[in-house]
Amino acid sequence: MLALALLTAPALADSNLPAAKWANEQLPDPGQEAAAKNLMLTIRCIVCQGQSIADSDAELAGDMRAMVRTRIAAGEKPEAIRKWLIERYGQWVSYKPLVEPLTWPLWFAPLILLGVGALVARGRFRKHR
Structure with missing residues (x-):
């Protein structure tokens, strides 16, 4: 049932x-x-x-x-x-979503992560040379 x-x-x-x-x-x-x-x-x-x-x-x-x-x-x-x-x-x-302090991480986190990724990749490529 x-x-x-x-x-x-x-x-x-x-x-x-x-x-x-x-x-x-x-x-x-x-x-x-x-x-x-x-x-x-x-x-x-x-x-x-x-x-x-x-x-x-x-x-x-x-x-x-x-x-x-x-x-x-x-x-x-x-x-x-x-x-x-x-x-x-x-x-x-x-x-x-609006761009306001509460949503800043949504807008800026991808850019920060891309920058960190580029720095890590740059460091790795320099080690292999």
């Missing part, structure tokens, strides 16, 4: 409600739809975590797509929507 309950639980995870109006429909204005699509590609799905909300089939991602399209259609700027999403869900939701 427990195994049956565990196997059927994922099937019951989504609601039976219809998708929000703009979850899977494009905006009539091509410029607004392009702005919405560009923003949706930079926002991480909270459920899938490895996909943007533009690519995710999760119900929550559909709700987020609908919200983005609704706000774009109302005239709100994409950066204002991004800021609101980050305030609501945290910096993690954005595929484009």
Whole structure:
């Protein structure tokens, strides 16, 4: 009985409600739809975590797509929507982290590691000469 309950639980995870109006429909204005699509590609799905909300089939991602399209259609700027999403869900939701003291290691660690690697390689090549 427990195994049956565990196997059927994922099937019951989504609601039976219809998708929000703009979850899977494009905006009539091509410029607004392009702005919405560009923003949706930079926002991480909270459920899938490895996909943007533009690519995710999760119900929550559909709700987020609908919200983005609704706000774009109302005239709100994409950066204002991004800021609101980050305030609501945290910096993690954005595929484009801000350059601020908290994220400096993300931006500068690769450069530092490349420099250290170059120094190590240089030292090794000098020994072999």
